[in-house]
Amino acid sequence: MEAPYDTSRAQSTATGADTVTPADPDAAAQVRLTVRTPDAMRELGRRLARLLRPGDLVLLTGQLGAGKTTLTRGLGEGLDVRGAVTSPTFVIARVHPPLGAGPALVHVDAYRLSGGLDEMEDLDLDVSLPESVVVVEWGEGRMEELSEDRLHVVIGRAEGADGPSLDEAVAGDDVRRVAVTGVGPRWAGTDLSSLTGLPG
Ligand SMILES: Nc1ncnc2c1ncn2[C@@H]1O[C@H](COP(=O)(O)OP(=O)(O)OP(=O)(O)O)[C@@H](O)[C@H]1O
Numbered sequence: 001m002e003a004p005y006d007t008s009r010a011q012s013t014a015t016g017a018d019t020v021t022p023a024d025p026d027a028a029a030q031v032r033l034t035v036r037t038p039d040a041m042r043e044l045g046r047r048l049a050r051l052l053r054p055g056d057l058v059l060l061t062g063q064l065g066a067g068k069t070t071l072t073r074g075l076g077e078g079l080d081v082r083g084a085v086t087s088p089t090f091v092i093a094r095v096h097p098p099l100g101a102g103p104a105l106v107h108v109d110a111y112r113l114s115g116g117l118d119e120m121e122d123l124d125l126d127v128s129l130p131e132s133v134v135v136v137e138w139g140e141g142r143m144e145e146l147s148e149d150r151l152h153v154v155i156g157r158a159e160g161a162d163g164p165s166l167d168e169a170v171a172g173d174d175v176r177r178v179a180v181t182g183v184g185p186r187w188a189g190t191d192l193s194s195l196t197g198l199p200g
């Protein structure tokens with residue numbers, strides 16, 4: 001399997017330090033984080049929420065159990081939307097209306113959306129996507145057409161040279177490495193440093 005993050009450039013991850021790295025060719029902003037606990041993942045979601053505006057698209061990538069839904073739960077808290085964010089196992093998309101003046105959160109699980117964007121439009125969600133924040137689990141490679149601007153969050157378990165020692169792994173180390181990359185003009189020059197320094 002391809003590494004979920006680019007280990008060649010994540011030089012300081014051995015110490016767990018956060019890094020704001022030089023951008024990928026099409027990355028307008030990028031930050032790499034160490035997320036040690038589910039609570040810290042939720043906090044990352046709450047902090048991300050403060051950066052998001054109506055019409056924003058967030059693509060979440062990471063294997064089963066990586067923490068995509070946990071992050072989205074924090075996003076829902078930060079955006080102050082109605083309804084608990086849960087794993088959308090039996091539905092493909094769930095709309096969480098705003099409790100206040102902010103945007104709705106549309107939480108999509110694209111795992112079973114073989115038709116990608118077309119199928120998503122066929123869902124006929126009773127919500128205006130340009131006025132919502134749309135978060136798509138398993139969205140990479142399927143949902144890019146939704147917007148030239150997107151925030152791509154890649155969650156990987158710590159492994160290889162940067163991973164936990166065997167002792168730590170046996171003790172149930174839960175460290176995740178997360179890369180947050182803004183793509184497109186919307187994210188050009190955006191300061192993502194508020195995402196660094198998560199607790200834990
Ligand atoms: N550092 C961490 N960050 C996030 N989740 C963690 C962390 N450590 C342990 N966990 C646990 O990993 C699990 C993540 O589950 P979650 O449903 O968020 O993953 P997911 O990526 O949405 O999975 P799926 O692909 O099945 O939708 C939870 O049980 C959570 O408690």
Ligand SMILES: [Mg+2]
Nearest residue numbers: 068069087137
């Ligand atoms: Mg999930």
